[in-house]
Amino acid sequence: MRGEFHPPDLDSEFFPEEMLFESFANGWFAMDRLILIRLLMTAILAVFLLIAFRNPKLVPSGLQNFAELAVDFVRINIAEEILGKKEGRRFLPVLATIFFIVLITNVPTIIPGMNISPNARIGMPIVLAVLGYVTMIYAGSKRYGFGKFMKSSLVIPNLPPALHILVVPIEFFSTFVMRPVTLALRLMANFLAGHLILVLLFSATNFFFWQLNGWTALAGVTTVAAIAFTLFECIIIFLQAYIFALLVAVYIELSLHADSH
Template identity: 70%
Template sequence: MKGEFHAPELDPEFFPGQYYGDIIGEDFLGGVFALDRIMIVRLLVAAIVVILFVLAFRKPQLVPKGLQNLGEIAVDFVRVHIAEDILGKKDGKRFLPVIATLFFTILFMNVATIIPFLNISPNARIGAPIVFAIVGYITMIYAGAQRYGLGKYIKSSVVIPNLPPLLHLLVVPIEFFSTFILRPVTLALRLMANFLAGHIILVLLYSATNFFFFQFNAWTGLSALTIVAAVLFTVYELIVIFLQAYIFALLVAVYIELSLHADSH
């Protein structure tokens, strides 16, 4: 019955700088280029995404094969099932570069959560989701401002026609908050919360397996349950990995479409 369970330590991952050795390059140029483990994973995944797409499309063939074929299938999925489904062919093609970039970058960064020796999605810390949300937010405002002009776009987005004048005092602030503040905030928080929670659950399940199997001898049988649970949750994470990238890109497309038709509020 002897054994000791050490709870997983998340502080070095999510609050770097408090522990010796968890920052690389903090003494170089005043720490401008200092990196912790999550930042290294972000840079690694971003480099992989760029390299894969460069290799896939550097010498495009009329009849695609190999990596080019996979790349075209992936891009066509985003084009047809996200961009064109929401925005139509003309605007879908126009905003496809932004939507596809968000989708594939988020997707590959999500995958890192189940890759051995990486074991965490860079999206589990709020920095990357904020950047992705800002990109979607700027694109949304750009779409509306280009079509209507910034002032008319904002007015069309927050003012509901044919309301009694006094109700505008209540409705306009609510519409402004939900359109220009809540949308980017929820985009970022949804993405972060899903992968932070998934990371914590996987860490707890695998830590429990280690504890029951190697330390708590009288309860070794429980390790079979915890490892099965961990594997099943990893399979579930595969679904979440794709689903969260899809939802993020889809919502950005929806927000762009709402901006393009702000006058039909």
């Protein structure tokens, strides 16, 4: 009996030939496995929050207590830490939405049967990055007006006029292009890489275990490595949600103080 090595198949995972509801409404509502996982995890989050806060009590307990601790983490350690109490409370709904959506959709990467985060495909990271991008522009435009906000963001005071020809495009690219792009790519790349590494480690375990010769011992090494990397992924699941929401808060703060460029 010999094991087989199964390399990651990105074509079928990310670009499936058959999708649910593909023939309905010209494919506008077509769904593959990753979309179903995304919808399932979002529904779980929504149900959890509805149950936790359906009958809020002054002295919380159970699910309400856990949910309030989670929201307070975002409020204290992200929103108010970066934006201050007033602006932190103002933008908390956006930051909390981003944090919890990223967190819950990261979790499937370690769930057997799912084995992949929907954020490993670029669609969801782009949507979340656009939400942060629009909020950043809204924050600055609301405070200064759109024209003054753009001028304050792009034009560095006291520069020789000739240098503005060079500096303004650089500032525009770094502020209004690179910020959302790096937000989306960072999230996607972390979970795509994690998915590939876990697939390779568990496939190698299957391959070595069934050799029934000297190579079989390596199955123990790859199993330990796979478990260790899974535990590491548990940290990344939380860390990437925290970093994403934190960077959005930082970008909002920079927009709110664009005149101090």
